[in-house]
Amino acid sequence: MINRFRIRFVLIAAVAIAIVMILPTAALNYASHWENGRETTTLLRLIDENDGVLPSNLAQLTALGITDTDAQHYQYFSVLRGIDDTVTITRKSNLDYISDAQISAAALAVMRAASTTTQEGTTVIHGQSFSYLMSSDSEGTRLTGMNINPELTSRTRLWNLSLISFFGGLLLFILIATILSRWAIRPFIENYENQKRFITNAGHELKTPLAIISANTELQEMLDGESEWSASTKEQVARMTALINQMVALARLEEQPDMQLTDIDFSDTVQRAASSFKSSVIRDGKTFQLTVAPDIHVKAESKSAFELVNILVDNANKYCDEAGTVSVMLRRSRDWRYSAHLEVANTYVQGKGRDYSQFFERFYREDESHTRGASGGASTSSAQTTSAPETASATSAQATSASAQPARSGFGIGLNMAQSMVKLFKGRIDVRYSEDTIIFIVRI
Structure with missing residues (x-):
């Protein structure tokens, strides 16, 4: 029973700490996901408003938290679809590994599906994930896309690190809780052992007076004959003896959890x-x-x-x-x-x-x-339930x-x-x- 209690104590504590750890872990990953999405959307709008080119104004970029080094590494493109349905790539930055034909075909497919899809979304070009923003003006329809694979990789890395930290911390906590659990539940163990010891000792101590009462009752019956009261006394002695035997048997049963x-x-x-x-x-x-x-x-x-x-x-x-x-x-x-x-x-x-x-x-x-x-002629309550x-x-x-x-x-x-x-x-x-x-x- 003690081992079961220790296991239950550790499990409850582990569940509690797991819930506490899940909340900040989930919040951290959600915040990272939201921040990456917000930054990508802001950049796409900035490029779209600047005719498909990332502004060179350093002060404007710095206000958005973008350094000059970051701006040089962004992978994006801008495609303009004219009124005559011709597709022109107006800007292509750090995307030499993707051909113009692939970009044009992907952009045209997204634009043609614009009537049934949102003006913002994601698409895949050459195995790379791109987030896009589409807008229209007098010149035609412009689609600006940015490679978000680096953000996805960073997000996955953060998620994996969070899982490792979560399970590692949880296992460490379970190990520590298991080691300290015996100390934590020591008062319960001592109280439980004292109760079992009391039941066993009290059972043995009570058997002696019960045996004396039984012997005295039998002697009284030998002298005066059996009466209603002696029969009742013998019945209660038998009941008490049976109760003591059961309590002692139960205490002994709980002492052998590894039967x-x-x-x-x-x-x-x-x-x-x-x-x-x-x-x-x-x-x-x-x-x-x-x-x-x-x-x-x-x-x-x-x-x-x-x-x-x-x-x-x-x-x-x-x-x-x-x-x-x-x-x-x-x-x-x-x-x-x-x-x-x-x-x-x-x-x-x-x-x-x-x-x-x-x-x-x-x-x-x-x-x-x-x-x-x-039994034995003793009176009973007429209202007995x-x-x-x-x-x-x-x-x-x-x-x-x-x-x-x-x-x-x-x-x-x-x-x-x-x-x-x-x-x-x-x-x-x-x-x-x-x-x-x-x-x-x-x-x-």
């Missing part, structure tokens, strides 16, 4: 675990259905997988309606990410409208009053015992344990309600 997974016959595991509940289900007047496809293997830990099935089937039996149906079905998964698809379902007419997204939360109970039935399916006991022995009791309450731990086991198996567990039936789905 050794091996190939197991999940079909056999489901068959053995589910079959042990058949007699208790039928004894309660319910229908038991078990369908297991043979020879389905998964990567899991054998004892934990067996306990997983115990928890789900016991939960289904515990909260199944009277004369309802408990069903267990195992088949091969249709999802390529998993090998097995397990469904454990039970009839539950009152399940409509429940918030099933909270069923796997620790100590979750649907009824706010947390009331429960009492029916709780939603919560959790099963942690062991198959406790499951069988619990199912035989009239009380159907749980502690809100079993399903949380089941979820932890499935996560350790790198699987997924979900719950849904359909046609008066609660269905728990496990994919491994």
Whole structure:
């Protein structure tokens, strides 16, 4: 769990820093693109207004941020199309590698398409990209073009440099965050370890007084006989013992995030675990259905997988309606990410409208009053609400015992344990309600 928390911490921090880095990177590249476009358009208008020639007035160029050296290296041309449809190249600067015929043909093609295109745009001549501006006067139509390949190359270079800087900085940040993450979440780790230690130690400490209470109660029964109050005391001791065992088991389960997974016959595991509940289900007047496809293997830990099935089937039996149906079905998964698809379902007419997204939360109970039935003649509340399916006991022995009791309450731990086991198996567990039936789905 600690490793998962560290990974989540680093990922969230990486996403945050990535967003922060994307904004200036995108702004820088957009500003460069806009500035290059503005400069090219300004030069084209300047050349067009000067009869197709870049002005030689240095002061005018300097006002636009253009140096004399820059002006000598610009590659541009100006073409005039007369009223008689003749094309004349009035200016050609630093374009010796392109023939006049190529320029004239390209300019004429652009001018003829002017009725369906904008007066500004780009075209390709001799493999070079040119930005052009077209205007008309009494002499005819003038088209001024400027080679923008140097700007495109510069823009591409800036973009590549930005990407390298972005990903390089992001990777460096992830590396540093990974190194420092343990220090950053140290308070959480210490608190988490203290909680687990407290649960384990408190569990062991509580077992002693519970054992004494149980022994004293049994002694009292030997002297005075069994009474309503002694039966109630024994029931509560049994409940507390079961709760402590589950809390300790859950704490130990979370201490082994690197559980050794091996190939197991999940079909056999489901068959053995589910079959042990058949007699208790039928004894309660319910229908038991078990369908297991043979020879389905998964990567899991054998004892934990067996306990997983115990928890789900016991939960289904515990909260199944009277004369309802408990069903267990195992088949091969249709999802390529998993090998097995397990469904454990039970009839539950009152399940409509429940918030099933909270069923796997620790100590979750649907009824706010947390009331429960009492066995052995203890009094119960007439206004007691029916709780939603919560959790099963942690062991198959406790499951069988619990199912035989009239009380159907749980502690809100079993399903949380089941979820932890499935996560350790790198699987997924979900719950849904359909046609008066609660269905728990496990994919491994």
